[in-house]
Amino acid sequence: MKHFFNIRRVLFSLLFLSLILTAYTLYYKVRYWGFDLKPNKTTDVWIIDAHISFKALGGPVNVYLSTPKTDSEFKILNEDVIAKGYVFEKDENTGRVKLSSSFRKGKQNLYYRLTVYDNEASLGKTKSKEKAKINLPVYDEQQMQTAEEILAAAEKLEGNTVEQIISIFNQSPLNESVETLLPVKANLQTRAEYIADLLALKNIPTRFVRGVKLIEGKKASKADLMLEAYDGQNWHLFDLRTAAEGLPENFIIFQRGDVSLFDVEGGINSQIRFSVLKSVTSSFKMAEHRADVSATAGYYAFSIYNLPLAEQNILKWLMVFPLGILVVVLMRNVVGVPTMGTFTPMLVAMSFVQTGFGAGLICFSIIIAVGIALRGLLSRLNLLLVPRISSVVIFVILIIEAMAVIGHNFDIEVSSSAVYFPIIITAWIIERLSISWEEEGPKNALKEMFWTMVTAIATYAVIASEAIRHFMFAFNEINLVILFVVMLLGTYTGYRLTELKRFYPLIKQRK
């Protein structure tokens, strides 16, 4: 008895450990490799084209462009420059790109293409230890008075000081004082500068942020402008139109603060325009790159996801087997139904997954029925066992062949699905069914067949869902859990469900 509990204790500990392992790898794979619990999860991949155009003056040309840092909220999949004859350099720390060429004249078109994915939620806060300095505006007396009126009016609005001041510049109709302060045709940039000025008066340091809002199909647009305000520890990002704090979704920052977004030396009439293209790809395909950028490439290389696709597909199929096995174990040892062959129901269920349930069930029934009929003829010939079962195997092959041909020519899908059934297993079912029929009567044979099919259907119900198959593949450590559950079931000494029914009369007799 002591021995018995020791085995169980060991198995329970192993089960517990494998559960922890599974939970950990699940977290790990979701966090770093971008795996999802659900199948067919896709990832948006954004392609951003920065198009710099200018007129070269005939001398050497240097073009500088601020680009997103590699530690930005987006993961950078690819970076590409189309600039014929230009030398490409990049400062990895600042993300500043330099394109240089000697002696250029005339219209120049340079393209910088960035492919990014995985926009992670962010509060739009950036830590900064450097003390930010304040550039007080140079205002005359009248401007100063207007500015104070605006500040006083802004205080009545909701939000913190930054939000109040941005809001007052976006009111409709515009506050009179604001209208007085702003030049006649004020664009967003001008407005932003006045907002920064007023914040400086309030002793709040600010800086501008330029980036691209990722909207599908965006063409030749200017960079989007945002404002960052410093609170003594962090830079906070604000939308200049809505005054909302934080980094908007799908916004990628190219440049911050004093550095320019782009500079052209040796050219005039320079401008930069951004275009955005969205493409969708399977999350699974991005896993390797995710692993690379998260410095877990080593683990990834030794995972099954790094194998050739054909092998992965086979493994994906294999990963479902333990689950089917678990169902079989439960049906046999806990429910206690008789089945023909231990894993026959599971293999039949596997075929159902490929054929579809209804079609598979009808098709399988037809194969068995025809097989039984042919086997009936065979039993009159009194053949020896091995040649006889071999003949049944050939019968099954012929039946499958015939059904496939009929299915193809008359366009009957049910018939065509015959090819998915395991030949040897089917042949053994026919053989056993007919022997059991002859020796123990049709009742017994049909009972065994019935429970075999019930077990197959139960297994099918579990493994049919694509979601479960995906889960078993993506988080295949779960198979260890199943292993120990199955081993623990090997120590289960309780009654089987069918035994309760079998021995139930003994309780009644006692009364």
Add this chain to the structure above:
Amino acid sequence: MFWPFDTAKKLKSIGILGMNARNYKFIARLNKRRLYPLVDDKVQTKALAIKNGINTTQQIGIIEYQHDVKNIKEIVKNFKEFVIKPAHGSGGKGVLVIKQWDDNRFVTASQKVLSYAQVYQHISNILSGLYSLGGQYDVALIEEMVHFSNIFEQFSYQGVPDVRIIVYKGYPVMAMTRLATAESGGRANLHQGAVGVGLDVKTGKTLTAVQHNVPVQIHPDTKADLKTLCVPFWREHLLIAAKAFEMTGLGYLGADIVLDETKGPMMLELNARPGLAIQIANSAGLVKAIKRAEKFYPKNLSADERVDFILKEN
């Protein structure tokens, strides 16, 4: 209404042994796998029984290879009647009882007439493993027919009953006999409608009798009062069962014993995985009986001493 947990609790309280518990707690523990062939192969069992002085059915011959099948008539030429069975068979599968024969006419126990070709075919089937566990190649065993004691005649429809005794660590703990009925088609399977009779291990007398899980008093076909059934030579029955423990080394086994008119009780076959139906016939649980044996029965006794202990036990 049938409540699983409630039912399980009650079955446990009366000590009913389930299949999982039997396999895990008793068979896996007490029966070493290397000993299985001793009982799975009837040729070996028979040889062992003779060596150990246990009365068993006499072997006429064995047919091992397909090309020897044609010798069957030669092998049985001195015997008026004989039995062909697979050496690795179980549950009476593939057993052919020939009561009378001449050149091309073989009359079976159930009065069916077979041709020589059919008998030949039957032996071939045995050799190819049709009736053996796992379908491996088998050997056909030809034995002398048992002349069953007519003491059971009034209690059974056709077929002749054998006595099954469960032996735990050498002690007989439960016994039964199965009586064929018209409904069971002369077979001794309880689920097919045979009557199961639980026998008192101490006396060999009927304790309980059930058919289809319902207690019965009389045999449905012969109308014999089942209470009057008492197996003669009971001590000899117990002794064969007890000796099977030393003979095989199996701590948990089922011994099937038949009663021959002239030769007395004979070991028919042994089983390393005896079924659980005996509990239904006895309306009692094996766990209870085994626990009792584990607790009160002395160890290191000889087979004779163990049987005496059982017979004297209160």
